[in-house]
Amino acid sequence: MPSSESRTVARDAAAVLSREQEREEHLSRLIQAGLAMAAERDHDVLVERILLEAKALGRADGGTLYLRDEAGTALRFAILRNDSLNLAMGGSAADPVTFPLLRMETPDGRPNYHNVCTAAALSGHTINIPDAYESEAFDFSGTRRFDAGTGYRSQSFLTIPLRNHTDEVIGVLQLINAMDEHGTVVPFSREIESLVEALAAQAAIALDNQTLMRAQRDLLDALIKIMAGAIDAKSPYTSGHCERVPAIAKLMAEAACSATDGPYAEFGLDEAEWYELHVAAYLHDCGKVTTPEYVMDKATKLEIIHNRIHEVRVRFEVLRRDAEIAYWRTVAEGADEAEARATRDAEIARLDDDFTFVATCNIGGEFMSPEHMARVRCIGDRPWVRHFDRTAGLSWQERHRQAECPPPPPPAVEPLLSNRPDHRVDGYDFGEIYNLCISRGTIAEEERQKINDHIVVTQRMLDQMPFPRHLARVPEIAGNHHEKMDGTGYPRGLRGEDMSPLARMMAIADVFEALTASDRPYKKPKTLNESVRILSLMVQDDHIDPDLFELFLSGGVHTAYAEMFLQPEQVDGVDVDAYLRIAREARARRRGHAP
Known part of the structure; x- marks a missing residue:
């Protein structure tokens, strides 16, 4: 032992x-x-x-x-x-x-x-x-x-x-x-x-x-919301755009994540990817900080900082007053009063008709015919007499612009509407005839290009930001929402297969918000059905993703968004089945199959 x-x-x-x-x-x-x-x-x-x-x-x-x-x-x-x-x-x-x-x-x-x-x-x-x-x-x-x-x-x-x-x-x-x-x-x-x-x-x-x-994330959230809020606040007519687009994008992503069949049956987002979409959606229009307010807010063709139709109306008022003075002068000189009155009344009626036409053109519309453009030029050629110095009370920039082609001293005969050299400023043409002859809407071509350039600026700004790895796709998601499935979008001309699903969702969200927005000065808000119909036309033209358009409808994104943001009078019936057929036919065409 x-x-x-x-x-x-x-x-x-x-x-x-x-x-x-x-x-x-x-x-x-x-x-x-x-x-x-x-x-x-x-x-x-x-x-x-x-x-x-x-x-x-x-x-x-x-x-x-x-x-x-x-x-x-x-x-x-x-x-x-x-x-x-x-x-x-x-x-x-x-x-x-x-x-x-x-x-x-x-x-x-x-x-x-x-x-x-x-x-x-x-x-x-x-x-x-x-x-x-x-x-x-x-x-x-x-x-x-x-x-x-x-x-x-x-x-x-x-x-x-x-x-x-x-x-x-x-x-x-x-x-x-x-x-x-x-x-x-x-x-x-x-x-x-x-x-x-x-x-x-x-x-x-x-x-x-x-x-x-968490503090860094809160700071980033605050910064992107401040940026989005600043862009919305920059213009009273786009306020809410940078808030509403993320709502649509997130509704679409939820519909895709909930899909049990079809192309998005396996689609899913983890917490980091949801946050990536959140950041991208709020920053999708950050480049608009460089877009001038007088372009973003241009509600009429003659608007810059204010609506210049008031200046034009004063010239018509002067011509009408001239007609009254001419009438009394001829009567005082012994002319036939009835004949003089008829001449005056005809001149006043012509002025009333011409101003009404010019004012209507200033509002803008879907299309302006060449005949209407010719009439604007004809009205513009009519002379009127200016009796005050056009160089008085100007800023030094305005005087500098007029120095190249100084106006004649008063009294001076000038056209009723004009395209003057000093109307051309920093690449923009503020000429009255030029702007009144804009063929569609209220935005001139160079102004439209400046608006479109916001996406280029957005991409440039986002590319310069040192996003961490889990936010690396923010520039792609945010910066490609003006691209189209057929490659005709801008600025990169990407095709559908070149874009991520989230970027294609952003494209639909951006269009749908713009169609339904009730705070735009240049158009009436479209109803829910009108907006869905336009989206269906874009699907047929191969501009937006037919699979996502189908999810947009079958997932109830359009109705959920309507409940949150649309006015009651905008919410009308939508024939979902008819539009779903359009989406499926478009998908078949994209894949080379007969519908």
């Missing part, structure tokens, strides 16, 4: 081996916990993992994690767990923590060292209490009341401050009732204290990183 001494040596060796194995297990668990915490992105899951790992390392029956509030004046309960009481609040638990904040100052404004948690936060030191009922250093009256109400006994406490990378205390981890292998409550050993402190250090870094990431 082995001697007593040899048995003792064997037991000691086994104990040493057991402790070494336990240390290795603790170290392994500590490493794995650190890796898991560093990778966790969900805040509730992270705080729960921190507390559960700390409880496991410390063999604790219960625990609480407190986080400092934004003002830094209190600790708030983030999560609470107690095995004996089967108590779970905060974290992923359905029940939130309902306990009040722990104030860092007493009512008289002094540091609150009475509470063990606030004391640990204020001092930055770990506090290890073997038995709270024997401690006189801290106020455990609240703990005793809790115990009295639950029949529990909160005995050993380990309270550890969480320090971030700047050595600031951002929270407190507290474990309650360490348990030995027999289930008996014991004090937290120094070895356990060191292990939990190591875990707390990693937890603080993980929490701080998550806070910093």
Whole structure:
């Protein structure tokens, strides 16, 4: 038989081996916990993992994690767990923590060292209490009341401050009732204290990183919304565009994610991709910051900063007054009064008719015929007499422009409407006849090009932004919403297969918002059915994705958007089945099959 001494040596060796194995297990668990915490992105899951790992390392029956509030004046309960009481609040638990904040100052404004948690936060030191009922250093009256109400006994406490990378205390981890292998409550050993402190250090870094990431995301969100809001606020007539387009794009993405058959049956977006769409949608028109307001807001053909029809009307008023003066002059000179009156009335009727025509042309429309353009020029050639100096009261830029072709001194005979050299400014032609003869709408060709150039500026701006990897597709999604499936879009002339699904969604969202918008000065808002009909024509012309148009209808995007943003009078019936047939026929044509 082995001697007593040899048995003792064997037991000691086994104990040493057991402790070494336990240390290795603790170290392994500590490493794995650190890796898991560093990778966790969900805040509730992270705080729960921190507390559960700390409880496991410390063999604790219960625990609480407190986080400092934004003002830094209190600790708030983030999560609470107690095995004996089967108590779970905060974290992923359905029940939130309902306990009040722990104030860092007493009512008289002094540091609150009475509470063990606030004391640990204020001092930055770990506090290890073997038995709270024997401690006189801290106020455990609240703990005793809790115990009295639950029949529990909160005995050993380990309270550890969480320090971030700047050595600031951002929270407190507290474990309650360490348990030995027999289930008996014991004090937290120094070895356990060191292990939990190591875990707390990693937890603080993980929490701080998550806070910093959330702050960066909040900052980016604020910046893009400020940018979108500035663009919308720049013009009262496009206010809301940068808010409404993201709503349509997200509705379309949701419809695609919900599809169970068809081309988008396997489509899905993870959290990062949803955020990528969010950022891209809000920044899709960021280049409009460079578009002049007098182009964006041009409600009539003669509008620059103001509607110049008022100047034209004054010239007509002058000619009408001239007709009245001519009538009285001829009568005073002995001419036949009836004949003079007839001449005056004919001239006034002509002026009234000509001004009404010019004013109607100024409003713009779908099409202006060559005959109407010729009449504008004919009216414009009519002379009138200017009696005041046209160079008086001008800015130095206006005087500089007129220096190349100075106006004659008054009295001067000038055309009623004109295209003068000083009307050409920075690549724009503000000539009255030129603008009144715009064939469609109110925007001249160079103005339209400037508006279209906003997408080039958008692409340039987004390409210069150092987006992180998870936002790398923002320039593509945001910058290609004016491209078309057949390659006739701008500015890159991409075809459908060259664009991502999200970029093709943005194209539909941008068009549909513009069609239904009720805040445009140059057009009436179209009804829901009119807007869907125009989208169907674009599908037939191979301009927008027929598969997405089908999802737009079958997923109820059009009705969901109408409920959110359209005026009641805009919401009319839509023959969804008829438009779905158009989408399917267009898809068949794109794939080379007979419809």
